[in-house]
Amino acid sequence: MMPVPPAQVQEAPTPREVAFDGFNRFPLKGTVQPAEGGSWFAVLVGDSGPLDRDWSQPRLPAHTGRALAHWLRDQGVGSLRFDKRIAGSRDPKLNASLDAQSGDILAALAAARALPEARNRRILLVGHGEGALLSLLAAREADALLLLAMPSQPMGKALAEQVALQLHASQAAPNRAYLDAVLQAIRSGRPAPAPGPDVLPPLVRLAKGLMAPETLDFVRDTLDLDPWAMVARVAVPVAVAWGGKDIQTWKPAQIPAAFRGTVLDLPDANHVFRREPGARSELDGARALEGYRDERPLADLSPISAWIRTLK
Template identity: 60%
Template structure:
């Protein structure tokens, strides 16, 4: 069933009256792994019994889910925090340790990033906005995978756009439809060589003449020295093995127009939480009305910006309402 969209008339305000200002973020800092200072934004909630800690997605994605690779201004994480606030749920969202850093020697290992996430949960518990609340861990994309590793530190888990397979398989599935059939075998075989080199701590393999330059650049990015340890530690993590360990309330959410992470054909029976499908929702939970078959990763980004509203999140709102 497609979501119903309502056009609401503008409110007639008394002369001289101004609309109430939107609730503002409260900036804070807190010490992460090994005391590294992390920057965050806090929003107060309402009567809902939970307070959310939000973990952003992969790469240079900041606390607002902004990413320099997105060609339009995009703050979907900030907007989602506002949506949570409208459900009565306050939140803390934080920048990963490497956001804004130019230090190539900065520790961004899995241990460091997991330490930061656990520090964010501890910081949230100490906030006045979270006093008396349970914690809801909200991860997006790669942040959902990291949230699975840290779920024991929260009371409930919400996984948005969780990769349905391990990282290596997900990357191949993302790239396969972008490759011409006559070039796919050579390029995907090269990608497998890169994955093996990562696992075995070997040098970056040289691409053959049938391998696209973009694939060679991807290999160098995956094997960049400053991020190689993190990639190696997460490359083969199976999200379903981790999801089977969840003990508290949990939900996995996918948009049906997401061309980067999507619901697998079968959700393993070992996962006992909720599965929520959002119609006409893209990777960033914004509204996408174009058919998924017509979208590519590049064209999909045109609907990632702030001018595109969030999708109809009513199915997620219903799950949140039921959290006790």
Template identity: 35%
Template sequence: MTTPAATAVSEIELRFPGVDRDLAGTVTLPGGAGPFPAAVLVSGSGPVDRDSNAPRLAIDSTRQLAHALARAGIATLRYDKRGVGQSRLLRDGATEGRNGWMRVGLFDNADDVAAAFTALAARPDVRAGQLFLVGHSEGAILVTIAAARMADAATGPRPAAVVLLAGAARPGDAVLRRQAGMLAPTLPAPVRGLLKLLRTDLVRQVGRNHDKIRATSTDIARVGGARLNAKWFREYLGYDPRADLARLRIPVLAVTGSKDLQVDPADLAAIAEIVPGPVQTWLAPEVTHMLRTQPGPPSLRAYKEEVRRPVDPGLLDRVATWLTDQAPAS
């Protein structure tokens, strides 16, 4: 959805520091005179920057979403995660070094969503009462946590609506076990053959690794020969989003692709049942976890090819139209 007065897009760099982090992001503004309705955009898991780009996979979804929303007259703030890009993780007053993101937990990330929301709400070019949260994958979990916390807060800004893109409605350990089961058939044939030869059940192995992670106590740990952000995994494995979804009495849009291997599209129905506020769900046809369409069978191996194409225009339009409906002109 594009409004004639909102075709020009401008961007402003923004920093919002805290005691244990110094976050950097980009405010994207529509053309014309503000104040504008506005949204914080939250990326998925891992070392992703404000555009949802990781070192080996340039997903670019939040940048494309920011520009689509700006063309629809909605301002946005997207930001680098702690220890990624220009954002810094601070420990004892000093900047954490390389791979600082690995020391950050799930609930630290949720704190940063709230900090970004507060920073956006303080700007004179955004419209109080028409502020939103939009999250993809882990970002959908984070905005659920943040929105539920803000709903219970005595003071401070609160979101008027939430968008969950590929948002799960089951505990983290169940999500990861399902992912293992869905991804196993898409592995290269030699890998599948080796697993069969070794009589290795991938889902069962993932469960064993979860037990090892739960037994750790440090921010970073080595499990199964791999160095992991153990704090994040411990918190994610034990987190059940259903309790926080049940606290959302504001409008919610939940969108998951029909070919999403990482989040069960059936969770859309669960979200609709759990959330007490007005809910709209959409099963995006042919769309994968990368928010792109995939004409063939979904496969993790196709991600690098998928991200060369733009985010599905229908998905961008659905989100922009729904948010515009939540922000009637004053």
């Protein structure tokens, strides 16, 4: 009897490093993840903060961008993911404006179209959180948009709602008043207000981050951007996906009638689209962050896969 040869294990396509010029020729670096077959190539844009190409930062070493790129590869979708210009930077003179960061996305789209791995493929722009909002500004250069955990209201309103949900009744009045004062100071260009004795330390830290000099202009420019007004102007196919276990950004109770795209529900997904076994009602900030780490597998993303297959 002839011996049966061992099954051939097909190796995943090898990623490679690339560099390209961002807005105003700012040097950007990224990773290209090739994929076999398929007719789409994705550009991945991370959420808020100084994220690298893998959507990781020192205080929370998770790599969901890399995991998502590998998942897309398995769906036949190659990708380019890149370090944000503010990743690892402590330069207060760095241009982190809305024009610069949205311009970097436009540059990444142009770089992707020139890649051999994207030849004869259409470009899918995938934005997560704040990256979804910024991707709407670059939608004209993509062939389709996938918006993950898109803010369902302007950032100022969302911050006020998130803070209100985490306050006990006895804490609400002084802390909400302080946040309102901070947001108004940002809008008007005034100095940060002094916190009163009843203002919680996490809220003081939030205010300090919002008013950091290196990103203050960006926060001011994005604070009142309406994502639904922006998505209504998108001319290419668009899907918005929310996780059912996300306590940062969630699906609104009512989708605006003007939205003509696709809504994708992922019931077991947290904010970074990893699987969350606990009930949403049991999650607080600390417990939610535990679910963002690499040990937690991605959620069931089959609704996204099914939507990609509908694209023509």
